[in-house]
Amino acid sequence: MILAILIEVKRPKTKLINLSAINPVSMTQPHIPPDLKPIIDFHGHFCPGLVLGYRAAKAGMERIHAMRSEDEELIAIVENNSCAVDAIQYMTGCTFGKGNLFFRDYGKHVYTLALRPLGRGVRVSLKGTVFEKEDRNELIEQILSIDENELFDIQDVTIELPSHARIHESVPCSRCGEPVMETRIKEKDGKGYCIPCFNEKS
Ligand SMILES: [Zn+2]
Numbered sequence: 001m002i003l004a005i006l007i008e009v010k011r012p013k014t015k016l017i018n019l020s021a022i023n024p025v026s027m028t029q030p031h032i033p034p035d036l037k038p039i040i041d042f043h044g045h046f047c048p049g050l051v052l053g054y055r056a057a058k059a060g061m062e063r064i065h066a067m068r069s070e071d072e073e074l075i076a077i078v079e080n081n082s083c084a085v086d087a088i089q090y091m092t093g094c095t096f097g098k099g100n101l102f103f104r105d106y107g108k109h110v111y112t113l114a115l116r117p118l119g120r121g122v123r124v125s126l127k128g129t130v131f132e133k134e135d136r137n138e139l140i141e142q143i144l145s146i147d148e149n150e151l152f153d154i155q156d157v158t159i160e161l162p163s164h165a166r167i168h169e170s171v172p173c174s175r176c177g178e179p180v181m182e183t184r185i186k187e188k189d190g191k192g193y194c195i196p197c198f199n200e201k202s
């Protein structure tokens with residue numbers, strides 16, 4: 001079932017479920033906690049993966065007494081790029097844009113949170129055998145209601161922290177003229193190019 005969640009979110013999004021569209025007579029419509037609602041708005045649809053990320057973020061943050069990160073005092077390492085990661089970003093304040101979210105492409109529901117400056121953290125990994133429900137809403141309800149220690153292995157860890165995000169100068173590309181972060185400039189024949197222009201030239 002873990003695989004099913006990951007695969008499900010990678011399909012073309014032809015069958016988005018939004019809350020107002022859920023059949024009102026369904027007896028299995030999940031009860032949505034108030035702090036999950038803004039995450040569903042952010043993500044755009046309501047799905048099991050998102051709920052899994054919500055629970056993982058909650059479990060991890062509680063364990064290390066972390067507050068939502070304003071700058072980079074909290075970092076998150078995520079081992080997949082499924083729907084769950086949107087909940088991780090929203091809850092922890094560790095985001096792609098801020099540079100304190102680190103993606104490892106391992107295809108695993110493993111989420112590590114850690115605090116600067118010491119790297120004191122927690123590793124939250126999904127246990128393999130918990131999901132039995134076929135029905136999507138029943139599955140969501142199960143993920144929402146199951147005890148977190150049945151859902152996850154939660155371990156205290158101390159990790160080596162990735163370096164802080166840095167701000168770099170921009171320099172214009174010699175071909176298209178667009179400003180480019182200096183560390184991404186490619187040199188050829190004494191001129192500096194952005195990566196797309198460099199690739200076109202060579
Ligand atoms: Zn989703």
Ligand SMILES: [Zn+2]
Pocket residue numbers: 173174175176177178193194195196197198
């Ligand atoms: Zn260019």
